[in-house]
Amino acid sequence: MRLDNMLLAEGVAGPERGRASAAAAAIVAAAGGSPDNENLEHADYREKLAQIRQIYHAELEKYEQACSEFTGHVMNLLREQSRTRPISPKEIERMVEIIHRKFIAIQMQLKQSTCEAVMILRSRFLDARRKRRNFSKQATEILNEYFYSHLANPYPSEEAKEELSKQCSITVAQVANWFGNKRIRYKKNIAKFQEEANLYTMRTAVDAAGVSSQTNQANSPATPNSALCYTPDGSL
DNA sequence: ACTAATGATTAACA
DNA sequence: TGTTAATCATTAGT
Structure with a gap:
């Protein structure tokens, strides 16, 4: 019964x-x-x-x-x-x-x-492993932004993880997973991530510039100084 | 169909 | 306990 x-x-x-x-x-x-x-x-x-x-x-x-x-x-x-x-x-x-x-x-x-x-x-x-879903585009954007803007020390604190998890609407554990994967995969093949790294560092640089210089928008030549490409192994 | 990308899990480690 | 490195399993691009 x-x-x-x-x-x-x-x-x-x-x-x-x-x-x-x-x-x-x-x-x-x-x-x-x-x-x-x-x-x-x-x-x-x-x-x-x-x-x-x-x-x-x-x-x-x-x-x-x-x-x-x-x-x-x-x-x-x-x-x-x-x-x-x-x-x-x-x-x-x-x-x-x-x-x-x-x-x-x-x-x-x-x-x-x-x-x-x-x-x-x-x-x-x-079983979450069997039914894995990719994160949303926005979520990976946010995570990548944090990662590449803290490339020197890409270890978010517990609070930072919570903040990121809230912004991305994923769990803190998922944020930790993401950073673990990202660190190891970045380190393993830096060359493969060069393009992405440049993209995000440039984006944050542009954002910073946009915030600081609101009055004169006549600088369309788009910040030609993008030479902060951070190539530890010397490629490029 | 094959392969690369990606999130999750696990053991070893400090 | 949090991280690394390897690996698993699914998803996505070709």
């Missing part, structure tokens, strides 16, 4: 729709759901859960139909036999009981396999 409760809680069993979304929400809450792609993941999860639910109900119905059909056959057989030998109603009852028990056992198997499917779906849903 634990299986019944489980299926009910997941919204697979039970009366039609309405519970599935609640179950999905509960799972997200348990996982510390990311507010970013929440809706998308939800839809995916709900869709797959609905599939499982549909299969479950179809199978259940099939079993019930087969069960009643089979009991009908057996009853007919017994009735025919009752002409040649006396059959007590108790015997008939016992026969029906046996058949029912058999079919309930089969239903149990169905419930178990359905439970398994739900569990697998849940574990996949909860």
Whole structure:
């Protein structure tokens, strides 16, 4: 009977729709759901859960139909036999009981396999590694901006990480991951990141210039002094 | 289909 | 405990 409760809680069993979304929400809450792609993941999860639910109900119905059909056959057989030998109603009852028990056992198997499917779906849903999503363009912009403007010491403090996480609408752990990856990958192949580095250092330089010189905008020659390219290995 | 980019995980380390 | 380095698994560009 634990299986019944489980299926009910997941919204697979039970009366039609309405519970599935609640179950999905509960799972997200348990996982510390990311507010970013929440809706998308939800839809995916709900869709797959609905599939499982549909299969479950179809199978259940099939079993019930087969069960009643089979009991009908057996009853007919017994009735025919009752002409040649006396059959007590108790015997008939016992026969029906046996058949029912058999079919309930089969239903149990169905419930178990359905439970398994739900569990697998849940574990996949909860495993962030399997369903990785790239950060938004803005988020990577912000992160890169910080990284290249602190290239000498690209280790944001806890507070800085929190600030970045808020700006990018990702978790602090994700910010830490990003910086870890960025540092190692930058160090590993600086040449590959030259273009990006130049882009961001130039951008911040332009921003700074824009803030300091608001009055005269006649300097369109676009700051030709972009020679601060920071090439530690001497390339370029 | 193949490959590069990328976010997450893990062990080793200081 | 936070970081590095290697690696995994998915996404995106060709």
